[in-house]
Amino acid sequence: MGKHELFRVSKGVDSNFKLNSDLSCSRSQDNSKRTTGSDWFKLPEKEYTEDTLYEFKALHLRTSADPKLFYKPDNSMKSPPTSFAFGRVVESGRLKTGAGQESSTYKSKKTKTGLSFVQELLRDSNTQKWANKKYGEIQRVKAKGGKKWYAKQVAKRKKY
Structure with a gap:
């Protein structure tokens, strides 16, 4: 055992360090545990x-x-999953022509760089309209049997 190895053992230094031939220390990392492998392009955990x-x-x-x-x-x-990566679909560089939402100028106005999937959903007006519609339906169903609902039912009854 060399001088450097005794020092490493006695001080309790991390065992991931290895001693090179020129007496310099370098950290050896075992990447096989932290990636998925070559089948999945070595996605990191x-x-x-x-x-x-x-x-x-x-x-x-x-x-x-x-x-x-x-x-x-x-x-x-x-x-x-433990190994995952979020990606983004990028449109081609071809210039789109046409009127309305197909035109390239319309797309350039609506830049979406750096948005996550959640942020895109929150900014999408169609999604918000749908969510508000469904929320209203659920609230109407849940309101049945409540105080206001009962008061309306009493008011609807025929009075003598």
Whole structure:
């Protein structure tokens, strides 16, 4: 055992350090535990933050955001993945022509750089209209049997 190894053992230094031939220390990292492997492009394992959990919840509940779109049901919230990456679809560089929403000038006005999926949903007017409509329906159903509802029913009754 060399002098440097005794020092390392006696001081209780992290065992991930290795001693090079020129007596310099370098940290050896075992990346096999922290990535998914070559099949999944070596995605790194990430810790869950509030933002990532909101993203997963939004992806899980995306069917309720737009009634006209159908998404295959998934059970990702039961056991969220340990290795994941959120991506963004970028449109091609071709210039779009036409009137209305197809034109390139319309798209350039609505820049969405740096937005997460949750932020896009919150900014989308169609999603907000749908959410407000569904919220109103739920509130009307829940209001039945309440004090105001009962007072209206009493007022509707025929009076002698």
